[in-house]
Amino acid sequence: MGGLIEKLNQLDVLERQKVILKSKKISDFYIDIKKAYGFPEILNEITDRLYALIPKEANCIAASDYGGLPLATAISSKYGLNLTLIRNKKKNHGLNKLIDGYIPNPKDKIAIVDDVMTTGTSLKKIIKIIKPTKAKILGCYVVVNRGKADLKYPLHWLFEAKDFFEK
Template identity: 35%
Template sequence: MEKSQLAKEIYIASHLTGEFKLRSGKTSNEYFDKYLFESNPKLLQEIAEHLSKLIPIGTEVLAGLEKGGIPIATALSLKTGIPVVFVRKKAKEYGTCKLAEGIDIKDKVVCIVEDVVTTGGQIKLSAEDLKEYGAKVKDVLCVIDRQQSGSENLSNEGLLLLLHSLLTMTELKQSV
């Protein structure tokens, strides 16, 4: 499937209108319900196909952020053979007490995987956490960049993270 057709399919499957409060606290009159495209096996497979081409060379581990980044990272891992870890918003307080479930990330080049990026707030927090566990984090992959300062926030806050997006909000809107 061509990227333009994928954008159209994602838009049709997941674009909602109304009044929505975003994680950032901002209010939006439109929302992309990521679970509507992440739960569709055909779309998820196509997303992995296209997004896999954006994985930075040298990536050793894909880090899927709870909750929406996990299916995307899993699909990418299946497509590329790159191991995946599942990153919690905070380390669990029982059992292994891990923040990142899966293989060891210490001294590994880790690429964060997220579904939709607005301001990058959770990515920033998770990147700082992963670095505390010894990961080398400098890149982020996402399916949709809402183009609301996420990329700028990640590069300006001392993290020096580079955001690679499959689609921007502009591309999604132009697809229909």
């Protein structure tokens, strides 16, 4: 995996500055995997490596937000998995739905993807929205694991935050 981490480090995905994370915690660094999405070769490599972690029985991929949706779309398009788009909250206009794209059913086996997992807030929200569909959630698959979370589903990752500090 050394090659990919080097490419990500060349893009300066590790930002060493004080930031407020989605979890409202303050951190002295931020890992911005979204920078890699602008480079097709790197996005494809992330896509392939993340897909390699997902059980082959998966027929659906789900994500939300700017970090997860590009990954899920790339995996869906390249590997033929149905794509489920999760909204964080209902809109005040239109059809007022939380799930767009493919609507999972009890026969589906879903993999949830995201760019970075810190406390699991985003993944838990996706799980909560998918559960009523009765689809089987196989696990959560992220590019970077920078924290701990009790997700009640397996969590798999390509890198840990510490990998970006080792040069």
